[in-house]
Amino acid sequence: MRARSAVLRMGAIAALSTAAFASAAFAQPCPLAFLSTYLATGFSCTLEDKTLSGFTYTQNPGAPSPTVVTASPETGVPHNPGLAFNFTGVLTVPAGSTVTVPFGFNILAPANDPITDASLAVTGTVTGGGSIVDQETFNNAPALMACVGVTGCPSTVTENFATGLTNITVLDTATLVGGATDLIITKNFSEAPTVTPAPEPASPTLLGAWLGMFGLVRRWRRGSTGRSPQAVRAALG
Numbered sequence: 001m002r003a004r005s006a007v008l009r010m011g012a013i014a015a016l017s018t019a020a021f022a023s024a025a026f027a028q029p030c031p032l033a034f035l036s037t038y039l040a041t042g043f044s045c046t047l048e049d050k051t052l053s054g055f056t057y058t059q060n061p062g063a064p065s066p067t068v069v070t071a072s073p074e075t076g077v078p079h080n081p082g083l084a085f086n087f088t089g090v091l092t093v094p095a096g097s098t099v100t101v102p103f104g105f106n107i108l109a110p111a112n113d114p115i116t117d118a119s120l121a122v123t124g125t126v127t128g129g130g131s132i133v134d135q136e137t138f139n140n141a142p143a144l145m146a147c148v149g150v151t152g153c154p155s156t157v158t159e160n161f162a163t164g165l166t167n168i169t170v171l172d173t174a175t176l177v178g179g180a181t182d183l184i185i186t187k188n189f190s191e192a193p194t195v196t197p198a199p200e201p202a203s204p205t206l207l208g209a210w211l212g213m214f215g216l217v218r219r220w221r222r223g224s225t226g227r228s229p230q231a232v233r234a235a236l237g
Helices: 002-025 202-221 229-236
Strands: 044-047 050-057 070-074 082-086 098-108 115-126 131-138 144-148 156-165 167-177 180-190
Touching: 115 131, 115 144, 115 167, 131 180, 144 156, 167 180
Parallel strands: none
Antiparallel strands: 044 050, 050 098, 070 082, 082 180, 098 167, 115 156, 115 180, 131 144, 131 167
């Protein structure tokens, strides 16, 4: 009995350890929160089946503190999750000045559901000679650039990847020139939906037929069919 109790205690401890590991390993959905929350050591979160981590932010002169910049998940469109970084009301660049705001993160995707494209959208208000230029670079894909107040540079851009990617490091650098304010940067990462094939309609019928034949053979072997072996063979044939 003592040995059995010891084994049960060891099993309970192992189960609790496994549960604790699992809860630590699986990140929670990305929250609506200040950027400082995302910058916490060891922070990670999920957008659908994608995991984001390793957030960075450099508060250059003129840039706001991450405690006032808002990060919010974008999950309104299935298979196209993203994050929006909102600097509205906390970043105004006066005429004659330039402010650069760099930040980044890493995004992981399952091997069976890789990222197929990335999009970048920038909004803001510019006056006079003001402008906003946001460049997004990846460790394994061509860069994206979106702008406000720059001729020939669109405010929204998308890059389709040649092959699906499962591990992307994103570095974003927004440059605001005097007269720019109300910056919002939205990043989305799409994937092709995973389709689970439906079973063939004939499968249940075939399964039923095989089960019926199996039962018939069992009854024949027990001599309970009331029919001769020859008749049974003919029915099966």
